[in-house]
Amino acid sequence: MQDGYENQQPDYLAYCRSKTKRPTVSPTEENQVVHLDSIQLARRLNISIKSLARMRQEGTGPRFLRIGARVIYRLSDVLEFEQSRLYEAVDTPVVNEGGQP
Known part of the structure; x- marks a missing residue:
């Protein structure tokens, strides 16, 4: 039995693109978040990745996201974290405006 679908080759890439959700807010300076990976942060802090x-x-390092x-x-x-x-x-941490070290 033929229903007319067996000869059609779906364009999988086009299908995936149609199902991909796009961000509803375009990035601006206010909502732009900069991320560093472990290698970049280790270089920044001059420590090893381990x-x-x-x-x-x-739990002694900076807060992180796990995705x-x-x-x-x-x-x-x-x-x-750096602040x-x-x-x-040696015994005097720098105090910011809020009174927190």
Whole structure:
């Protein structure tokens, strides 16, 4: 029995594109978020990737996002982490405007 569909070859790529959701908000400076991967952050902090992984496991490093198996860091969280580790002297952490180190 023929229903007319067996000779049609679907364009799989076009089908996938039609099912892909597009962002509803175009990126602007206000909603643009910069991310770093583990390699980029390890270079920025001048530490090894293993040290960064250990900090992540112990909860002593910057906050991170886990998307599947991928780990990324928001630049805003990295800057906050760096600010929290800023010292004027050995026993004197730098205090920001909110009174927090």
